Amino acid sequence: MEKSTLPSIAEAPQQPLAFSNALPLQFVGRPQFDPPRIRQPWRHSVSREGLASTSPTIREFKPNRQRQRLFAVGIWQWFITTILCGLLAACLGAFGELISMKVTQVKAFNALIVLLSLLLGNNLTSSLREYALMLRWRILASKYRPLHEFDLLMRCESLRKVMRFFWVTRTPGAPWFWLNSSQWLCVLWLGVNILLQVLVALLGLTYNLNTSPVPQRKFGMVSIANLTVIRDVWGVENPTFDAQLGSANFFGIQGQDYLFVDTKPPGQGHIPSYGTPGTPMIYSNDNWTTMTYIFQDQNVRHPDLTLISHRNITVAATCRKLEVLDGGDGTNTVVTYAGDDGVPATLDVVWVGPGAMTYIGVLNSTCGPRCTELMALQSANGGTVPEAAFFKCNNTISTISAIDEYLYDDQTPEAFEMPDLQAKIIAGAIGWSGFNHTLGDMYQYVRYNTETWWSPDDPADIGMVARRVMEFSIEAVAAIDYNGPRHNVTGWYPVTAQIVSVQWRWSATILCLIPIFQLSALICVIARANSAIIRDDSSLSTARLLRPIVEKLGDRGCLLTGEEIAEELAEMKVKYGWREPHRDFMFRNEIEADTIRHVDILEEKEGLGDQDAMPPGRYDGLGPGHTHPTRLEDCRCRALRNHGKRRSMSL
Numbered sequence: 001m002e003k004s005t006l007p008s009i010a011e012a013p014q015q016p017l018a019f020s021n022a023l024p025l026q027f028v029g030r031p032q033f034d035p036p037r038i039r040q041p042w043r044h045s046v047s048r049e050g051l052a053s054t055s056p057t058i059r060e061f062k063p064n065r066q067r068q069r070l071f072a073v074g075i076w077q078w079f080i081t082t083i084l085c086g087l088l089a090a091c092l093g094a095f096g097e098l099i100s101m102k103v104t105q106v107k108a109f110n111a112l113i114v115l116l117s118l119l120l121g122n123n124l125t126s127s128l129r130e131y132a133l134m135l136r137w138r139i140l141a142s143k144y145r146p147l148h149e150f151d152l153l154m155r156c157e158s159l160r161k162v163m164r165f166f167w168v169t170r171t172p173g174a175p176w177f178w179l180n181s182s183q184w185l186c187v188l189w190l191g192v193n194i195l196l197q198v199l200v201a202l203l204g205l206t207y208n209l210n211t212s213p214v215p216q217r218k219f220g221m222v223s224i225a226n227l228t229v230i231r232d233v234w235g236v237e238n239p240t241f242d243a244q245l246g247s248a249n250f251f252g253i254q255g256q257d258y259l260f261v262d263t264k265p266p267g268q269g270h271i272p273s274y275g276t277p278g279t280p281m282i283y284s285n286d287n288w289t290t291m292t293y294i295f296q297d298q299n300v301r302h303p304d305l306t307l308i309s310h311r312n313i314t315v316a317a318t319c320r321k322l323e324v325l326d327g328g329d330g331t332n333t334v335v336t337y338a339g340d341d342g343v344p345a346t347l348d349v350v351w352v353g354p355g356a357m358t359y360i361g362v363l364n365s366t367c368g369p370r371c372t373e374l375m376a377l378q379s380a381n382g383g384t385v386p387e388a389a390f391f392k393c394n395n396t397i398s399t400i401s402a403i404d405e406y407l408y409d410d411q412t413p414e415a416f417e418m419p420d421l422q423a424k425i426i427a428g429a430i431g432w433s434g435f436n437h438t439l440g441d442m443y444q445y446v447r448y449n450t451e452t453w454w455s456p457d458d459p460a461d462i463g464m465v466a467r468r469v470m471e472f473s474i475e476a477v478a479a480i481d482y483n484g485p486r487h488n489v490t491g492w493y494p495v496t497a498q499i500v501s502v503q504w505r506w507s508a509t510i511l512c513l514i515p516i517f518q519l520s521a522l523i524c525v526i527a528r529a530n531s532a533i534i535r536d537d538s539s540l541s542t543a544r545l546l547r548p549i550v551e552k553l554g555d556r557g558c559l560l561t562g563e564e565i566a567e568e569l570a571e572m573k574v575k576y577g578w579r580e581p582h583r584d585f586m587f588r589n590e591i592e593a594d595t596i597r598h599v600d601i602l603e604e605k606e607g608l609g610d611q612d613a614m615p616p617g618r619y620d621g622l623g624p625g626h627t628h629p630t631r632l633e634d635c636r637c638r639a640l641r642n643h644g645k646r647r648s649m650s651l
Contacts, residue, residue: 043069044533044619058596058620063613067530070134074522077127081518084120085511091116092207092502099271100212100497109500117200120514124196127518129157131525132189137532139185140576141611144604147549147566150574154542159193162186192521199510199517206507212499215274215307222493223298224309225481227400227418230425233485245361246434248425248476249446254483255280255475256453262286265294267308274494275306280478288467290316291474295400295481299493307494310402311416315427315473319376319393319466328388330354330379337390347375350437351447355381357455358447359469361431369420371396372428375443376465381450384457391465395473397423408490415489430454430472531613532576533599548601549574573604577611578619596620 044059044066095101095109136156145153152165166186171178179187230244230251231237239247259281267273275296284291292314299305325344327335330353339345349358355378362373376391403416418426425432433444448454454468535541552569553560560568579598596618602608 043536058618060618061533061614061616063530063616066534067526070526070530070534071522073130074127074526077123077130078515078518078522080123081120081127082515084116084123085514088113088116088120088203089507089511092500092507096207096500096502098499100214100216100499102216102497106209106498113204117203121197121200124200124514124518125193128193128196128521131521132157132162133537134529134534135525137534137576138529139182141532141614142575143610144573144575144602147569147572147574148563151562151566159190162189166190192517196514196517199514203507203510206510207500207502209498210501212497213274214497214499215272215305215494216497217272217307217492218495219492220490221300221488222491223300223303223486223488224416224491225295226485226487227416227422227480228414229485230422230480231485233483242434242436244422244425245432245444248429249432249434251479251484252429252472252476255479256472258282258475258478260284260291260471262288265292265308265312267294268310272494273308275308277304277306277482280482282471282474282478288463290314291470293474293478293481297491297493298486299495300488305494305496307492310405311400312402313400313418313474313477314398315395315470315477316398317393317395317466317469317473319391319462319469321462322390322392324388324390328352328377328379328390330356330381335377335388335390340392347443349377349445351445352377352379353447353450354379355383355385355450355455355457356447357460358445359431359454361428361433361444361446363442363444365424365428367394368396370398370423370427372424374428374431374469376460376469378455378460385459387459389460391460391462393466393469395427395469397427397473397477399423406489406491411489415487426473426476428473429476430469533578533614533619535599545576545599545601574601575604577602577608578614579608 044061091109091112095105098105101109133156136153139156140150140153149165149168152161152168155161156165163186166183169180169182169186171180174180229237229239230247231239232247232250235243235247257279259276259279260283261281262284265281265283275298277296277298280293280296282291282293292312295309295311295313296306297309299307320340322340323338325336325338327333333349333352334346335349336344336346347360349360352358358377358379360375360377362375365371365373367373372395374393374395376393378385378389380386380388397418400417403413406416407413431444431446433446436444451457454472456464535545549569549572550565552572553565557565557568577600579600579602581596581598597615598621599614599619
């Protein structure tokens with residue numbers, strides 16, 4: 001009887017075992033690698049003492065430690081997903097708060113969204129591939145399968161292989177809608193992958209890039225009103241003084257439908273505002289004692305785009321009522337009134353009518369360089385206007401303010417200012433007819449139709465007349481800015497901007513569901529996959545595992561494909577499992593109270609049957625003196641073939 005090579009119990013070192021993920025230092029022939037900080041699930045412990053001296057390839061399987069490492073790897077990928085979802089939410093929130101975006105901001109937003117979406121999609125794809133690689137070992141250990149199915153499961157990280165596996169594993173003779181457990185697993189896994197990718201794609205439908213109500217300002221050539229001359233755009237370029245008087249009255253009538261509000265004008269701070277070229281707006285104080293117009297800067301290339309500038313002009317009027325001593329009945333043009341000093345004065349109002357309001361402009365006004373004196377006569381009609389009323393007013397146009405910020409490239413204020421002469425013309429616009437009825441007359445008269453805004457059908461008072469005078473003047477300025485002559489200067493013109501409109505109800509839902517679904521998939525995979533030993537997916541480790549299968553080909557088939565090998569060994573059905581140690585080796589293990597098992601590919605014809613979860617403990621090989629069952633069968637087949645050859649030779 002051959003002497004056993006096992007050492008005696010006394011010779012065996014009885015020291016406690018310690019385990020590490022590093023190989024023993026005395027094996028200098030192997031390259032030393034620093035293990036990563038996050039231990040991969042397939043990195044099982046290495047025994048340094050005890051049996052390590054005789055077998056440095058022993059590894060120990062601990063389900064709890066493998067579960068922790070599975071969770072560590074998966075939770076790190078889930079943490080990256082959560083960060084990317086948070087960054088997407090922050091990007092949508094930050095850009096959604098902007099009231100308008102420049103072109104560079106729009107490009108930055110699109111680039112960030114695309115980049116984060118790509119990173120999120122790639123992280124989800126890589127995470128699910130890792131989950132598939134973890135889960136495949138449990139599926140391979142669940143049942144015996146043909147080699148073709150086994151090979152597809154080994155490459156299940158590819159969705160194309162999963163779909164092919166779904167088709168290959170169909171039950172023969174069963175209806176197409178009758179799915180087995182393997183097919184249901186494929187459907188579930190494909191559904192999880194598609195669901196997460198669809199959620200990432202749907203995120204792009206939860207926000208829009210719309211035109212912002214707030215414009216952006218761009219420096220360049222801008223079109224502004226030419227206030228150095230008052231003329232019709234269809235008239236001569238250098239009109240006479242009388243023509244300018246008539247044009248001022250024409251512009252005042254043109255602006256009578258503009259809007260009046262008693263609020264602060266927009267666009268005067270740091271936030272610009274679009275202009276209203278269709279219906280200019282005039283702003284007043286609470287008491288309607290002053291009225292202001294904000295000039296609009298026009299885009300030269302796109303005249304429909306206007307910007308409410310900071311340049312503004314204000315009009316203010318004061319009136320007093322004088323007693324009518326004679327006339328004023330609407331039939332006699334001569335009216336006598338008591339002057340400011342109480343002395344009677346006579347005025348021939350050449351254009352009157354019963355109940356009509358006639359405004360008289362004074363050409364030789366002396367109230368100021370930008371002020372015009374006006375008079376107003378409301379003739380009596382014996383009904384709604386029982387008595388005549390006579391008013392004297394002073395109307396003043398201010399200089400244009402806030403023009404300093406437009407003085408670029410040696411531009412002078414004259415390009416933006418309204419000269420004093422034109423200011424006096426605008427101030428008296430309601431009383432200019434554009435011609436004198438009598439040669440040398442210092443007055444011009446304009447009668448307005450009764451029952452109109454300028455000639456009300458009720459008795460007038462001081463406040464009403466003052467407001468009408470101011471309204472007419474400021475409307476004339478607005479009409480010139482809207483429909484008068486213009487010229488180009490250097491300044492800031494408006495351009496359209498964009499804004500991000502986010503539907504947070506859907507965006508927040510999607511960004512929350514993605515991490516939830518990934519975490520749920522991770523927990524399910526860990527709960528299912530941890531019952532089997534997870535191996536490294538490297539080519540060398542896979543080759544070591546599949547050695548019993550490919551050894552059946554012998555020295556043949558070096559260029560066979562995987563499908564051809566599966567066809568060559570079509571009769572085999574295998575699974576991923578473990579083997580108990582050899583009886584002689586188990587005797588030593590029983591003495592040492594330790595069992596060293598072997599992870600292997602099991603054939604169905606070996607009769608090992610179904611196996612439960614892989615037991616914890618140490619794994620290495622079959623032990624010395626033990627031959628693999630597949631190699632025993634190969635030896636038996638070769639012996640039979642050799643015996644047949646010798647017999648034929650003897651015959």
